[in-house]
Amino acid sequence: MKPSASIEAPEQYFERMFANQSDFQSKRLVIGGIAYALYYLETMIDPSQVQDYILRPLLLRPQDAVHDVVSILDYAETEQLEEASQAVMNGKVVLHRGKESRLYLLGVDLKKERSINIPINERVLRGSNEAFIESLDTNLNLMRKLINSTEFVIKQYTLGRLSQTKIAVMYMKSIAKPEIVEELDKRLNSIDIDYVEAPGFIDELIQEKKSSLFPQMLITERPDRARAYLMEGKVVIAATGSPDIIILPVSFWSFFQSPEDYQISWMLGSLLRFLRICCFFITIALPAFYVSVSSFNPELLPSAFVHTLQSSLKYITLPPVIEALSMILLLEILREATVRLASPVAQTIGVVGGIVIGTVVVQANLVSTTMVIVAALTGLASFIIPSYEMSSAVRLLSYPAILLSSFFGLFGLVCFLMLIIIHLCRMHTMGLPYYKPPFGLSDVKDTLFRLPLWTLRKRPTGTAAGDQTRMRNPRSWKR
Incomplete structure (x- = not known):
């Protein structure tokens, strides 16, 4: 009109x-x-x-x-x-x-926004201390300062019939695959919804495998991490009202990488990354392994350890499967309580609750001391994983692993781990394989381990279609 x-x-x-x-x-x-x-x-x-x-x-x-x-x-x-x-x-x-x-x-709109603060969920000892905030313009400003290049492209969308939420898609024109950018554009334009709560709504509406527990997009609050993935040909999505941004497409191994890996020596960075991947399997398998060896396969352990395990279970009234499930569930309750409460109260609840409840259940002969150690180690292993989404998925997977181990012993646990690997191999994100076993030399350089920077001369072939050369002669000073 x-x-x-x-x-x-x-x-x-x-x-x-x-x-x-x-x-x-x-x-x-x-x-x-x-x-x-x-x-x-x-x-x-x-x-x-x-x-x-x-x-x-x-x-x-x-x-x-x-x-x-x-x-x-x-x-x-x-x-x-x-x-x-x-x-x-x-x-x-x-x-x-x-x-x-x-x-x-x-x-002449009134701008009220909080100042740029340090990352809350992705803090590191070395590296940048800037984090995204809820203002889209401020977040784009942070990215423009980090990437001073005309190849850096920002495309804006408006999603939500009623909310009219502004979305920004960022990528490097000379590096990113045009097919990925076009596919993302098609999926974003197909969203028809009243309002958008980013990043959760966007993640769920454009992901391919709807029923998978594993996260298919990486969510971060760190501008330096977003820049690193942009330089590999990936695409970044930011939205108004959210301090978190989405990175895609990512592989399974991206969830075990931390910005700190590249700020320390490559040997220590490789050790920490391998430790995180080991903790992934510890979180899933350790409680189930405890159930299987205590109920079905005690011969797998040394005889001295078996005697210690049996003596700790001598006066326990609950079967091992109920022990494991109750302790893992108790650990989840404590974790959720510490997240929802104010920080000073949460720390007190976490420490006092863990000590008091752990002591009481052992003295009441409800849970063995070995199970308390297993539950504590499982919880610590899950917290080592840098991605909150991957950590939550791994903790949930421990429950079916415990149940299968209680019915079939170690055979059930092995079958469950094989099903997880098969499921990962069948997954795709934006048309690219989600899980590629890192058995080749080019794959292992920055997946299981973090090799020296001067060996990472090529970008990942899956996402980088244009300029695949990351560095040409990084140590030219050396003759």
Whole structure:
């Protein structure tokens, strides 16, 4: 719908459109014999900017064209009332000048955002201490500062019929595969939903394997980590209102990498990464292994250890499977309680609750001391995994492993681990294999281990279609 040259018609449209909005304001002014009308939401604009950059310049130069007078960078014109009403909802002032059919959209929105802080969930001892915040513009600014190149592309989308959430897709034009960018564009444009809660909604709506426990997209709050994956040809998605961004496509091994691996020596980084992968299997298999050896296969352990295990189980009333399930469930309850409570109280609950409950259940002969050690080691192993999504998935997988071990012993545990590997091999993300066994020399360089940087000369072939050379002569000083 196009506005009329008169002031009254657009005014009636806006007052009808925002009739139920108590913060909507419609102001009429006459400056130099010319009628003006301003439409805005007073809770969304900065009054000082309206005064300094709109009203005062108009008072000084009322006869000049609006685009020559108003000194605002976020400036646009439209002849569509629907577009103007959406601009009002976005925090802009709509200016209508009498005897003109066009409307001026002036960005004077009030910006209230928290300052850039340190990462909360991905803290490292060495490396950057900047984290994303809820403002999309600020997050894009952080990425622009880290990647000062014209090859860095940002494409913006609007998702949600009612929420009108702004989404930004970032990638390196000379590195990323065009097929991945096109596929992501198709999936984002196909989303038809009232509102978007990022990153969870986006993750679930565009992922391929809907029923898998394993995360198929990496979520991070660190700009340096996002930059590292962009340089490998991956795509990054950021959204308004979320301090977390999505990285895709990623492989299974990406969830065990940490930015700190590249800030320390390659030998120590390789050791820590291999330790995380070992903890993945410890979290899944250790409680189930305890159930199988205590109920079915004690001959797998040395005789001295078997005698110790049997003596600890001598007066225990519960069977091993109930022991394991109850202790793992108790560990989950303690973890969830410490997450939901305030930090000082959470630390007290975690320490006191763990010590008191662990001591009481052992003294009451409900759980053996060996099971308490197994549960503690399982919990610690799950916390070593850098990705919260992968850590949560691994903890859930320990329950079916315990149940299968209680029915079939070690055979059930082995079959369950084989099913997990088969499931991983069948998964794809954005058309690329999710799990590729790192048996080749090119794969093992930055998966199971982190070899020296001067050996990582090529980018991953799966995501980098353009410039695959990461470094050409990194140690040219050495003769």
